[in-house]
Amino acid sequence: MIKLDDLYFKPFISAKEIDAAIQRMVDEIAADLGDEIPVFVGILNGSFMLVSDFVKKYPKPCEVTFIKLASYEGIKSSEDIQRLIGLTQDLTGRTVVILEDIIDSGKTLAEVHRIFKNENVKSLLIATLFHKPEAYKKDFKLHYVGIEIPDRFIVGYGLDYNGLGRDLPEVYQIKTTQHMTSIVLFGPPGAGKGTQANFLKEKYNLVHISTGDVFRFNIKNETALGMLAKSYMDKGELVPDEVTIDMLKAEVEKNADAKGFIFDGFPRTNAQAEALDAFMEEKDSQINAMVALEVDDEILVERLLERGKTSGRPDDADEGIIRNRIKQYYNKTAILKNYYTAQDKYYGVDGVGSIEEITERLNKVIDKL
Ligand code: IMP
Ligand code: MG
Numbered sequence: 001m002i003k004l005d006d007l008y009f010k011p012f013i014s015a016k017e018i019d020a021a022i023q024r025m026v027d028e029i030a031a032d033l034g035d036e037i038p039v040f041v042g043i044l045n046g047s048f049m050l051v052s053d054f055v056k057k058y059p060k061p062c063e064v065t066f067i068k069l070a071s072y073e074g075i076k077s078s079e080d081i082q083r084l085i086g087l088t089q090d091l092t093g094r095t096v097v098i099l100e101d102i103i104d105s106g107k108t109l110a111e112v113h114r115i116f117k118n119e120n121v122k123s124l125l126i127a128t129l130f131h132k133p134e135a136y137k138k139d140f141k142l143h144y145v146g147i148e149i150p151d152r153f154i155v156g157y158g159l160d161y162n163g164l165g166r167d168l169p170e171v172y173q174i175k176t177t178q179h180m181t182s183i184v185l186f187g188p189p190g191a192g193k194g195t196q197a198n199f200l201k202e203k204y205n206l207v208h209i210s211t212g213d214v215f216r217f218n219i220k221n222e223t224a225l226g227m228l229a230k231s232y233m234d235k236g237e238l239v240p241d242e243v244t245i246d247m248l249k250a251e252v253e254k255n256a257d258a259k260g261f262i263f264d265g266f267p268r269t270n271a272q273a274e275a276l277d278a279f280m281e282e283k284d285s286q287i288n289a290m291v292a293l294e295v296d297d298e299i300l301v302e303r304l305l306e307r308g309k310t311s312g313r314p315d316d317a318d319e320g321i322i323r324n325r326i327k328q329y330y331n332k333t334a335i336l337k338n339y340y341t342a343q344d345k346y347y348g349v350d351g352v353g354s355i356e357e358i359t360e361r362l363n364k365v366i367d368k369l
Helices: 015-033 048-057 107-116 193-204 211-220 224-234 241-254 270-282 297-311 319-342 355-367
Strands: 002-004 007-013 039-044 063-073 076-085 095-103 123-131 144-148 171-174 183-186 207-210 261-264 289-294 346-350
Touching (some): 063 107, 095 107, 107 123, 193 207, 207 211, 289 355
Parallel strands (some): 095 123, 183 261, 207 261
Antiparallel strands (some): 002 007
16 A cells, blocks of 8 residues: 555556556557557656557657646546647658557547647557546547556556656555554453543544444334344344444444544454455455453452442342353454454553553554554
């Protein structure tokens, strides 16, 4: 992944694939033109790299020249094309091959056709390394196309974003989701997970997704997924992973502008963790870390018994029940600890100390992600 100015881009087309595409174009054009000496016209700025690599591969004599047009502002094709440097030589009777790095809406190409209208060239052929068919709004014929790509902004190999990225030898595509920091938060009962989640949410502008809350919300509001989940619960069955995952996905989609997410109470199984990875990947994002608050069992028991005295929660009053809940927690989360450790994403954080001290420790971990 790379960052140019304020945007993030991911690897999209390798230098090797670009090279192979150019070779195919060269072979086709050379075969079509026979012994004719063509004039290759590069459209600056973007095409400088293509023209250079292309003519080095071209097996026969040729001429090279450039015209300079500009149409893009940021990541949007703009209405007016500026002609910065026009044709500087007479091309009457010549076979001209336009070499474009990319043809997007086709506005630049329309300008190229305008430029050549009165030049009396023998033929005008259009070759472009990249083409976005979905964005193309003209009907000029494109004689040679290297690689068709979806209508998403790319950089590299001559193409820029705000002037940056032209130098990259490979092509990168803009990320759907810009940078996010998402964590899976774990902690045994009594570790102070809820308190810390609230601080993290504030400090990092994250959306806290607690599976328990999401379930309660969906059931209370009788959403389709909530009703489905309830139908299993009413039968005393476990809610299938898919239903849980779909509920969480809906929750993530609701917060499209989030800087990231804190997943709390999810995933619980390897299958869920894999589903979550796949979902984040779809969003051009990822789980950055599993953060687990670590607190010694004896301290947890002490804390919970203390809480039980005032909270009135019956499950906080019985030491046997408390110990069992803690044991359950370790049984269930051990698999996930292994899952995220294998990805080098497990961070255990000492959960003993004052609330501020623990927050400080968590911040240190998250700041480095
Ligand atoms: P068109 O006039 O819309 O066909 O766009 C052509 C020009 O816009 C190209 O020569 C590029 O300079 C620029 N352009 C189009 N798409 C992209 C892109 O995805 N990344 C960077 N520049 C682009
Ligand atoms: Mg261009």
